[in-house]
Amino acid sequence: MHKRLLAPYRPILSFVRSCRRCPTSCRSRRVPFVQFNDGETFPIFGLGTWKSKPDQVCRAVQEAIDVGYRHIDCAAVYENEREVGAGIKAKLDDGTVKREELYITSKLWNTMHRPEKVEKAIKGSLEKLGLEYLDLYLIHWPFALKEGCELFPVNEDGSTAYGDINFVDTWKAMEEVHKNCLTKSIGISNFNKRQTECILENCSIKPVTNQIELHAYLNQKKLVEFLTGHDIIVTAYSPLGSADRPWAKPDEPRLLMDPLLQKLSKKYQKTPAQILLRLSVECGYITIPKSVTKSRIEENFSIWDFSLYRTDVELLDGLNRDYRYCAYPDACTHKDHPFAKDEY
Numbered sequence: 001m002h003k004r005l006l007a008p009y010r011p012i013l014s015f016v017r018s019c020r021r022c023p024t025s026c027r028s029r030r031v032p033f034v035q036f037n038d039g040e041t042f043p044i045f046g047l048g049t050w051k052s053k054p055d056q057v058c059r060a061v062q063e064a065i066d067v068g069y070r071h072i073d074c075a076a077v078y079e080n081e082r083e084v085g086a087g088i089k090a091k092l093d094d095g096t097v098k099r100e101e102l103y104i105t106s107k108l109w110n111t112m113h114r115p116e117k118v119e120k121a122i123k124g125s126l127e128k129l130g131l132e133y134l135d136l137y138l139i140h141w142p143f144a145l146k147e148g149c150e151l152f153p154v155n156e157d158g159s160t161a162y163g164d165i166n167f168v169d170t171w172k173a174m175e176e177v178h179k180n181c182l183t184k185s186i187g188i189s190n191f192n193k194r195q196t197e198c199i200l201e202n203c204s205i206k207p208v209t210n211q212i213e214l215h216a217y218l219n220q221k222k223l224v225e226f227l228t229g230h231d232i233i234v235t236a237y238s239p240l241g242s243a244d245r246p247w248a249k250p251d252e253p254r255l256l257m258d259p260l261l262q263k264l265s266k267k268y269q270k271t272p273a274q275i276l277l278r279l280s281v282e283c284g285y286i287t288i289p290k291s292v293t294k295s296r297i298e299e300n301f302s303i304w305d306f307s308l309y310r311t312d313v314e315l316l317d318g319l320n321r322d323y324r325y326c327a328y329p330d331a332c333t334h335k336d337h338p339f340a341k342d343e344y
């Protein structure tokens, strides 16, 4: 099973293996990437920016780029794109990187699904980020919320105010912004199998990736198999268990505290976070941990000098408990909610 999942990701694995054989390539700060059929590349490791406070994220982005990160995962709804952009600009201005060496993702928020709104939305993100183009633009969730000034619109009774836009129509508008060169690639996020199939059946440009929650407590085997079978790259979000979510409960399972991770941490002389991140990249997933802490930004990127034994990968596989940290329950009655009705 594991072998089959790895198959489409040979370029990543060969990089990871070459790192192991040749420690100097780890020190050269090259970030591994996957190459698309059209020659575009996608760095397999990125910095997440959800919950990164505006006054912290500008510095975090610069530290990440200094360490070797080349991929930054952003979104309009994170409300910090201007500060992320300032961090990127500082590193472009001081010559550390060129724009074409960076891979910047942003996402269309749920209140902007109406096709006529999509260009305005991406241009808004570009303006805040201070960029002329994105590398990747994703539909953040398959369901639409009510249009307006609020990012999280509510009805009078406090329930979430839904919109009624077909996500295929939104996808057509995503294709247009791609054709207009506002983004090099387009993709989806939080789409289930049926919704992804629906896009595949009706698109002229295929999504390059589906960004989904993916970690040892939610290994999404079936969805991953479906996506890789359709040559859709899997991006793993919340790879460390997203402990800083505003709605985190004190009694929820804490991924980083799992006893097996503590045990493997001793065995490999790596931290629990590094074990999880290494697992994710060895599975071939684009992996985007968030941190605003310099030492952790460095720690998370220091995973190219070891590899997991297959027996340990199997043990980590056994941790799966289909536990979602990001289930968006406030919209669970929406007809397009991805997790409410479908098995995967």
Ligand SMILES: NC(=O)C1=CN([C@@H]2O[C@H](COP(=O)(O)OP(=O)(O)OC[C@H]3O[C@@H](n4cnc5c(N)ncnc54)[C@H](OP(=O)(O)O)[C@@H]3O)[C@@H](O)[C@H]2O)C=CC1
Residues within 6 Å of the ligand: 047, 048, 049, 050, 051, 073, 074, 140, 189, 190, 211, 212, 236, 237, 238, 239, 240, 241, 242, 243, 244, 256, 271, 273, 274, 288, 289, 290, 291, 292, 293, 296, 297, 299, 300, 326
């Ligand atoms: N498409 C979507 O719907 C979603 C996309 N995402 C994307 O994925 C990214 C990552 O997911 P996210 O939910 O933020 O959570 P993560 O799983 O990346 O966890 C982030 C938390 O882990 C802490 N942390 C980071 N590194 C370490 C370490 N080495 N040791 C211990 N703790 C550590 C961070 O703390 P600190 O920052 O204080 O160091 C923070 O509290 C997001 O930021 C976002 O870009 C996330 C959710 C949904």
Ligand SMILES: O=C1CO[C@H](CO)[C@@H](O)[C@@H]1O
Residues within 6 Å of the ligand: 050, 075, 077, 326, 328
């Ligand atoms: O990326 C994400 C994090 O923030 C959003 C809203 O708070 C989530 O819905 C989303 O999945």
